[in-house]
Amino acid sequence: MYRCEQFFQVKSLNEVPLVSDKFNDKEGIKMKPFLDKNFLLSTPTAITLYHDYAAKLPIIDYHCHINPKEIALDRKFDNITQVWLGGDHYKWRLMRANGIEEKYITGDASDKEKFMMWAETLAKCIGNPLYHWSHLELQRYFGYYGCLNKKTAEEVWTLCNKKLAEDSMSVRNIIKKSNVSHICTTDDPIDSLEWHASIAEDSDFDVKVYPAWRPDKAMNLDKVDYLTYLSKLSEVSGIAITSFDSLQQALRKRIDYFHERNCRVSDHALDYIMYEPASEETIKDIFSKRLHSLPLSKLEVLQFKTAFLLSISKSYYELGWVMQLHYGSKRDNNTPSYDLLGSDTGYDCISNYTPADQMSDFLDALHKLNQLPKTILYSLNPTDNAAIDSIIGCFQDSSAVGKLQHGCAWWFNDHINGMTEQMSSLANVSFLAGFIGMTTDSRSFLSYPRHEYFRRILCDLLGKWVENGEYPEDYEALGELVENISYHNALNYFGF
Numbered sequence: 001m002y003r004c005e006q007f008f009q010v011k012s013l014n015e016v017p018l019v020s021d022k023f024n025d026k027e028g029i030k031m032k033p034f035l036d037k038n039f040l041l042s043t044p045t046a047i048t049l050y051h052d053y054a055a056k057l058p059i060i061d062y063h064c065h066i067n068p069k070e071i072a073l074d075r076k077f078d079n080i081t082q083v084w085l086g087g088d089h090y091k092w093r094l095m096r097a098n099g100i101e102e103k104y105i106t107g108d109a110s111d112k113e114k115f116m117m118w119a120e121t122l123a124k125c126i127g128n129p130l131y132h133w134s135h136l137e138l139q140r141y142f143g144y145y146g147c148l149n150k151k152t153a154e155e156v157w158t159l160c161n162k163k164l165a166e167d168s169m170s171v172r173n174i175i176k177k178s179n180v181s182h183i184c185t186t187d188d189p190i191d192s193l194e195w196h197a198s199i200a201e202d203s204d205f206d207v208k209v210y211p212a213w214r215p216d217k218a219m220n221l222d223k224v225d226y227l228t229y230l231s232k233l234s235e236v237s238g239i240a241i242t243s244f245d246s247l248q249q250a251l252r253k254r255i256d257y258f259h260e261r262n263c264r265v266s267d268h269a270l271d272y273i274m275y276e277p278a279s280e281e282t283i284k285d286i287f288s289k290r291l292h293s294l295p296l297s298k299l300e301v302l303q304f305k306t307a308f309l310l311s312i313s314k315s316y317y318e319l320g321w322v323m324q325l326h327y328g329s330k331r332d333n334n335t336p337s338y339d340l341l342g343s344d345t346g347y348d349c350i351s352n353y354t355p356a357d358q359m360s361d362f363l364d365a366l367h368k369l370n371q372l373p374k375t376i377l378y379s380l381n382p383t384d385n386a387a388i389d390s391i392i393g394c395f396q397d398s399s400a401v402g403k404l405q406h407g408c409a410w411w412f413n414d415h416i417n418g419m420t421e422q423m424s425s426l427a428n429v430s431f432l433a434g435f436i437g438m439t440t441d442s443r444s445f446l447s448y449p450r451h452e453y454f455r456r457i458l459c460d461l462l463g464k465w466v467e468n469g470e471y472p473e474d475y476e477a478l479g480e481l482v483e484n485i486s487y488h489n490a491l492n493y494f495g496f
Contacts, residue, residue, distance in 0.1 A: 054482050086444075129415040185211055211262070263321075264494055271329070274305055324378070328378075328380035334347045356384070359391060363394075374405075374493065375405070377407060
């Protein structure tokens with residue numbers, strides 16, 4: 001039986017294991033080694049495209065959830081659990097599926113105990129991208145080319161913690177080691193952005209770390225704490241919010257504040273992209289009812305959110321921002337666990353209600369006013385791929401290559417099949433050459449190998465098309481395509 005830990009024992013981060021394909025003696029079948037330098041690259045064309053064009057390009061991580069304070073303070077982590085498992089609900093969901101007690105996931109167990117339970121779980125995660133991501137991270141940052149499982153957990157715990165104690169593994173050095181050029185965090189309108197300012201003022205750190213505007217709390221008037229949030233927004237903006245007009249004024253003041261601090265990207269988390277238009281008077285009345293804690297109908301909530309998005313999108317267009325719309329998620333399921341642990345703890349799922357007609361009408365409403373900003377559409381439901389690709393084609397123009405984007409395979413879809421299906425649909429129905437590529441959407445500073453994972457899948461997809469005679473073996477054209485999707489398209493699209 002082939003065991004990867006027998007073949008990949010190296011001591012240096014820069015030492016590449018020398019392995020060759022293994023043959024099954026009985027069958028004479030060629031077996032690829034686990035996670036070697038040609039991982040996921042199934043053709044000679046794919047190997048050339050990845051190693052000659054994609055591998056060495058910088059990373060633009062234009063959407064993530066890492067903490068800018070930890071970058072500003074150049075945090076060092078005490079152990080691998082802190083950097084790997086803290087806040088990572090992807091891993092938490094798998095541990096629950098493996099029957100692990102909650103105390104070892106989000107509870108009061110020690111960091112080492114939590115790591116041991118993750119190691120035991122990971123060994124069973126065949127077919128899950130976390131198996132690949134975790135081992136890529138162990139290779140790239142810790143020089144460990146074995147397999148993490150119950151037997152090797154103690155060895156990996158010791159190795160990783162020893163490495164994390166080195167200055168080379170501080171947050172800033174991890175980012176630089178990962179060849180990251182730009183990062184966009186996720187920031188609420190009331191945030192001071194003080195840590196972004198601190199990073200920008202430090203000439204010794206040349207990675208650009210920009211805020212991204214996330215106004216969900218200002219839009220979600222159906223939330224129980226909405227009025228409390230409005231009071232905070234009033235305070236930081238200096239504008240008393242007593243009407244929909246004053247809400248718009250307060251938000252625009254904060255948008256300008258963010259713009260002055262190099263924000264060029266917005267981000268919205270939606271159930272779906274709604275379009276329920278209403279008159280100005282109706283919206284004013286709806287907002288007034290909420291200010292007075294009067295009940296609202298579902299239709300009134302949707303009408304307000306539509307008006308909110310239309311209004312704020314116009315500011316994005318005026319300032320040249322990119323608008324990101326994430327939708328297709330049903331959040332905060334499993335009420336008892338959500339009540340205990342709160343949001344972003346692993347209790348969300350894919351929604352099957354994502355009406356394409358409303359999304360198209362929303363975009364058209366902005367386009368008719370010539371106020372449609374650059375927009376990235378992400379659906380968590382992979383069945384929406386073709387709909388997105390057909391809709392974005394209705395609103396492209398000469399103002400930008402790929403003005404409207406089908407965002408990368410996201411969350412439950414950022415695996416081999418999900419990425420392949422998203423890019424295949426984009427190529428089949430729209431324009432793959434203008435695609436802005438991968439982003440981590442992560443809370444961990446060790447997640448950058450996800451870009452490598454994406455680039456390998458991209459190169460393999462293109463390589464298969466070439467070797468199947470569907471595209472010529474033109475490395476000048478193919479290399480440019482790979483480099484653009486991996487890096488240059490995002491650089492130009494966001495205007496960094």
